[in-house]
Amino acid sequence: MTSSKEIGKILMIDDDEDVLLAAKLLLKKHAHQVIIEKNPKKIPFLLNNDTYDVILLDMNFSKDITSGKEGFYWLSQILEKDPSAVVILITAFGDVEMAVRALKEGATDFVLKPWQNEKLLATISTAIKLNKTYKEVDKLKKAKKQLEEDINQPFKDIIGQSGSIKKVFNLIDKVAKTDANVLILGENGTGKELIARAIHQRSERHDASFVGVDMGAITESLFESELFGHKKGSFTDAKEDRPGRFEVANGGTLFLDEIGNLNMPLQSKLLTALQNREITRIGSNKPMSIDIRLVCATNMPLHEMIQENTFRQDLLYRINTVEITLPPLRDRQEDIPLLADHFLQKYSKKYRKEISGISEEAFLKLRKYSWPGNIRELQHAIERAIIMSDNAYLEPEDFFFLTQSKSGSTQEVMPSDNLNLDEVERSIIQKAIDIHDGNISKAAKELGLTRASLYRRLEKHGL
Structure with a gap:
C-alpha cells in the first residue's frame, strides 16, 4: 500500500464529478497534489504546463459510452507528449480484451469502477515503482551505449596528433588492460587526470568506479579519514560512519593526484595500505581488504626527491610499475x-x-x-x-x-x-x-x- 505522501502529483481525468471528488478525497492523503479534470480536451494544456507521477484516465466519456474509443485516443495523446508517463486507465465496462489492448498501447495498468480503495492505491504504487524500474533500465542502456561509443572512439577527450602525444596513446593502450600501477608525470595543466581516466575507461575495471583524490588538498589531520574512512564517534566531527576513498574505489580505479605533496609520515601510511592491500577505518579494529587499480600523478621530480630524502623510494617502486610522462604544450x-x-x-x-x-x-x-x-x-x-x-x-x-x-x-x-x-x-x-x-x-x-x-x-x- 502507498504510504502517506509517497506520491508527488496525480492527475485524474473523468467526466463524472462524483467520481473525481471521491478519488481526490482518497488520494490527497497519499499524494502531495491531486489535480482533477472532467474535460479531456484540457489534457494537452495540463501536460504542457506540468508533469505528473501518475495519470488516471477514464476510458469512456459522454460521446462514446462503452467502447473505450475516447480513452484510447487520449492515451495516445498523452504518450505522444510524454512516452514515459504512467497512465492507469479506468472504466466501468472493462473486459479482458480491452485491458490487453490498453496495455499494448502503452497503459501502465487498468482498473475497474467501482474500485476498492486499497486496490486502487496498490495499483498506483505498483505502477510508479514499475515505471522507475523501466527508467533505471533505460538509463543503464544509455550508459552502456555511451560506454561502447567511448571504447570505439579511443582518447576522444585527449586532443592531439603530434608524435609525442601519439607515444602517450601507445603507452595507454599497452598498460590499460593490465592491472599495473601507473605513475603519470608532467607539468601542471598537461592533462594528467584525462590520461588517468583514459586508462580506467580502457581497463577491465571500466564498469566500476573511478575515484580521484587531490592529495595536495588533504590536510594531515584528515588524511586517514579521507582515504581509509571512519566509524561514527571515532572523533569529534564523526557523526556517522563514512567510507574512505579506498573503500569507494574498491573494484575500480583510485587516482591519487599530486602525490608528491605528501609528507614522509603520510607516505608511510599510504605505503602500508598498498603493501597489505587492506585498510582499517578510524575507530575500527577490523581490517578491510581492498582491490584497486592505482594510478598516481605529480608534477614534482620524485626521483630527485628520493635523493633529498623527501620521498620514499619504496613508495615510488610501489606506484610506478609503468611511468607515463606527458609532454608540455x-x-x-x-x-x-x-x-x-x-x-x-x-x-x-x-x-x-x-x-x-x-x-x-x-x-x-x-x-x-x-x-x-x-x-x-x-x-x-x-x-x-x-x-x-x-x-x-x-x-x-x-x-x-x-x-x-x-x-x-x-x-x-x-x-x-x-x-x-x-x-x-x-x-x-x-x-x-x-x-x-x-x-x-x-x-x-x-x-x-x-x-x-x-x-x-x-x-x-x-x-
Whole structure:
C-alpha cells in the first residue's frame, strides 16, 4: 500500500464529478497534489504546463459510452507528449480484451469502477515503482551505449596528433588492460587526470568506479579519514560512519593526484595500505581488504626527491610499475590549432558568441607563446579572448594579455588574484604604457594592438 505522501502529483481525468471528488478525497492523503479534470480536451494544456507521477484516465466519456474509443485516443495523446508517463486507465465496462489492448498501447495498468480503495492505491504504487524500474533500465542502456561509443572512439577527450602525444596513446593502450600501477608525470595543466581516466575507461575495471583524490588538498589531520574512512564517534566531527576513498574505489580505479605533496609520515601510511592491500577505518579494529587499480600523478621530480630524502623510494617502486610522462604544450606546438579550435567551439557556444575561427596572425602569436600553464592556460586564454572579442574571428589583439618579455620569450601578464576582466585589461595596458614610458606606438606593439585599438581601450578605462 502507498504510504502517506509517497506520491508527488496525480492527475485524474473523468467526466463524472462524483467520481473525481471521491478519488481526490482518497488520494490527497497519499499524494502531495491531486489535480482533477472532467474535460479531456484540457489534457494537452495540463501536460504542457506540468508533469505528473501518475495519470488516471477514464476510458469512456459522454460521446462514446462503452467502447473505450475516447480513452484510447487520449492515451495516445498523452504518450505522444510524454512516452514515459504512467497512465492507469479506468472504466466501468472493462473486459479482458480491452485491458490487453490498453496495455499494448502503452497503459501502465487498468482498473475497474467501482474500485476498492486499497486496490486502487496498490495499483498506483505498483505502477510508479514499475515505471522507475523501466527508467533505471533505460538509463543503464544509455550508459552502456555511451560506454561502447567511448571504447570505439579511443582518447576522444585527449586532443592531439603530434608524435609525442601519439607515444602517450601507445603507452595507454599497452598498460590499460593490465592491472599495473601507473605513475603519470608532467607539468601542471598537461592533462594528467584525462590520461588517468583514459586508462580506467580502457581497463577491465571500466564498469566500476573511478575515484580521484587531490592529495595536495588533504590536510594531515584528515588524511586517514579521507582515504581509509571512519566509524561514527571515532572523533569529534564523526557523526556517522563514512567510507574512505579506498573503500569507494574498491573494484575500480583510485587516482591519487599530486602525490608528491605528501609528507614522509603520510607516505608511510599510504605505503602500508598498498603493501597489505587492506585498510582499517578510524575507530575500527577490523581490517578491510581492498582491490584497486592505482594510478598516481605529480608534477614534482620524485626521483630527485628520493635523493633529498623527501620521498620514499619504496613508495615510488610501489606506484610506478609503468611511468607515463606527458609532454608540455611547448613541445607539441602542432597540436595548438586543434586544441584552440576545440576550446573555441566550446566557449563560443557557452557564451553565445558567433565566432567563426582564429586568424593566422592570432595563431602565430599563440605558437610563439611558451605556455607555462600548458593546455589549461590555453583553455583559459581562449575563453578570455572569446569573452572580450566583438569580431567574427579572434585576432592577435584579443590575446592582449599575452606579451613579449625583454628576453624575447612570450609571457602571460596577469594580476595575481584579480579575475575581473575589465580590471585585468586596464592593469595590463597600464603596465605596457609604463614599460615604454608612455610611448603609445611601442605599447600598442607590445600588446599586439593597433594604435587605434589601444586608444579606444585607453578611453574606455580613462587612462
